[in-house]
Amino acid sequence: MIDLRRLREEPAYRSGAEKKGAEPSLIDAALEADERRRAAMHGAEEARAAQNAASKEIGRAEPNERESKIAEASRLKVELEKLEAVEAAAVEEVEELALQIPNPAHDSVPAGGEDNFITEKEVGEQTPPREYDHAELGELLGLVDSERAVKNSGSRFAYLMGPAVRLEFALVQFAFDIVEKHDFVPVVPPVLVREEMMVDAGFFPTDRHQVYEIAGDDLFLIGTSEVALAGLHRGERLDRDLLPIRYAGFSSCFRREAGTYGKDTRGIFRVHQFDKVEMFSFCDPDVSWDELEMLRSIQEEIVSSLELPYRVINVASGDLGAAAAKKYDLEVWLPSEGAYREVTSCSNYTDYSARRMGSRYRDDEGTGLLHTLNGTACAISRTLVFLMENGQQSDGSITIPDALRPYVGFESIPGPQQL
RNA sequence: GGAGAGGUGGCUGAGUGGUCUAAAGCGCUCGCCUGCUAAGCGAGUGGGGGAUGAAAAUCCCCUCGAGGGUUCAAAUCCCUCCCUCUCCGCCA
Numbered sequence: 001m002i003d004l005r006r007l008r009e010e011p012a013y014r015s016g017a018e019k020k021g022a023e024p025s026l027i028d029a030a031l032e033a034d035e036r037r038r039a040a041m042h043g044a045e046e047a048r049a050a051q052n053a054a055s056k057e058i059g060r061a062e063p064n065e066r067e068s069k070i071a072e073a074s075r076l077k078v079e080l081e082k083l084e085a086v087e088a089a090a091v092e093e094v095e096e097l098a099l100q101i102p103n104p105a106h107d108s109v110p111a112g113g114e115d116n117f118i119t120e121k122e123v124g125e126q127t128p129p130r131e132y133d134h135a136e137l138g139e140l141l142g143l144v145d146s147e148r149a150v151k152n153s154g155s156r157f158a159y160l161m162g163p164a165v166r167l168e169f170a171l172v173q174f175a176f177d178i179v180e181k182h183d184f185v186p187v188v189p190p191v192l193v194r195e196e197m198m199v200d201a202g203f204f205p206t207d208r209h210q211v212y213e214i215a216g217d218d219l220f221l222i223g224t225s226e227v228a229l230a231g232l233h234r235g236e237r238l239d240r241d242l243l244p245i246r247y248a249g250f251s252s253c254f255r256r257e258a259g260t261y262g263k264d265t266r267g268i269f270r271v272h273q274f275d276k277v278e279m280f281s282f283c284d285p286d287v288s289w290d291e292l293e294m295l296r297s298i299q300e301e302i303v304s305s306l307e308l309p310y311r312v313i314n315v316a317s318g319d320l321g322a323a324a325a326k327k328y329d330l331e332v333w334l335p336s337e338g339a340y341r342e343v344t345s346c347s348n349y350t351d352y353s354a355r356r357m358g359s360r361y362r363d364d365e366g367t368g369l370l371h372t373l374n375g376t377a378c379a380i381s382r383t384l385v386f387l388m389e390n391g392q393q394s395d396g397s398i399t400i401p402d403a404l405r406p407y408v409g410f411e412s413i414p415g416p417q418q419l
Numbered sequence: 420g421g422a423g424a425g426g427u428g429g430c431u432g433a434g435u436g437g438u439c440u441a442a443a444g445c446g447c448u449c450g451c452c453u454g455c456u457a458a459g460c461g462a463g464u465g466g467g468g469g470a471u472g473a474a475a476a477u478c479c480c481c482u483c484g485a486g487g488g489u490u491c492a493a494a495u496c497c498c499u500c501c502c503u504c505u506c507c508g509c510c511a
């Protein structure tokens with residue numbers, strides 16, 4: 001939720017929203033509606049004060065005065081109800097308009113769309129395609145069974161099998177070792193949440209079509225543990241001295257992937273269900289930009305430890321999503337496609353999500369809204385894709401990166417000839 | 420799943436239609452007193468939104484699990500939902 005006061009008073013804040021694609025006419029309409037809302041609120045509050053006072057007098061009045069006083073209070077009530085209706089209409093209008101305004105982009109975010117990102121950094125070698133892409137290799141080596149999954153669950157599902165399962169749990173342990181070094185508290189959150197939570201986390205109504213709904217119960221499957229982690233301090237006031245409070249959630253993630261037909265259909269690059277370790281930070285607003293850099297550095301630490309070639313991009317304003325004021329994507333080289341593909345991303349939501357969540361800090365001066373940030377630590381199935389392709393040897397075997405070997409218990413996955 | 424009892428401030432807890440402007444206690448903060456500490460005495464002590472103002476401030480509205488309703492007036496009555504506890508049933 002946007003800060004209407006700042007939108008009204010700070011030109012830089014407003015231009016940040018316009019940079020994200022908010023129409024000036026929409027912003028003007030929202031501000032104008034807010035103006036009317038505040039005026040209507042003032043009118044209604046004065047009427048309410050008068051009515052409250054009249055009503056209170058009745059309690060103190062002598063019995064013979066009561067009737068006339070009740071009549072007077074009733075008259076004030078009729079007036080109040082008219083003003084309340086005006087107020088309610090204005091509130092609704094402001095809500096509707098304000099919800100369409102995205103969180104303003106940070107100064108350092110490049111303007112433009114999907115292709116206007118800035119490459120911050122590029123690490124490692126862009127290698128040519130190997131003999132197999134990850135999907136072929138996965139089937140050949142008995143790591144992924146998509147065919148039977150389709151039969152039982154539908155497209156975009158997979159059975160992860162054999163050494164891939166050890167690899168999954170190794171990645172999880174590896175990721176937790178790294179994030180715990182940085183004071184993230186490990187969490188296994190609920191994967192089902194109420195509608196209310198989806199709304200507050202900003203996923204409803206915009207992304208409702210991407211979310212699985214449980215028939216018979218008013219519950220929804222989370223598409224990322226971010227949803228559940230964001231709700232951890234909903235409506236709470238945290239002691240400012242204790243910030244930042246960091247959580248790392250492990251959960252399965254469920255996504256309908258509506259509107260992606262024909263895109264990334266092979267293997268497990270884009271599936272309806274995958275596991276992920278996600279970082280989430282409740283942060284002091286004064287230092288949230290440093291916190292974003294820290295999330296990014298953890299992501300780089302993980303990806304580079306896995307010996308994957310990658311680049312970091314500063315995502316352009318038009319591609320940020322409503323809540324992010326700035327977002328970095330880490331993209332790993334995928335040999336079979338000859339392209340970088342997203343493996344993690346991290347965002348600073350500033351106070352946009354916290355305002356709706358009611359997540360605040362408290363210090364000697366009073367209270368204020370927290371900043372919230374999130375970032376992927378390790379999205380398992382996608383990381384497996386990159387490990388399979390980049391670790392693939394000429395004989396079709398897969399070499400496990402050194403950093404992962406203590407966790408996984410083997411140094412390579414044998415190729416097809418060796419089976 | 421069935422039956423019952425509940426949800427009040429940081430905490431305990433009173434309050435069953437009208438000075439509730441939510442008692443009292445505990446905790447916390449400040450002051451006084453005091454070899455020190457404790458005790459004692461006094462004062463203060465939630466959050467959100469808005470108006471006026473340069474500001475300090477002053478004033479108003481909302482907030483007793485959440486949302487509706489009844490009433491001139493709701494912590495209190497009614498409805499829906501959420502949660503907690505007790506008993507029974509079922510189940511890893």
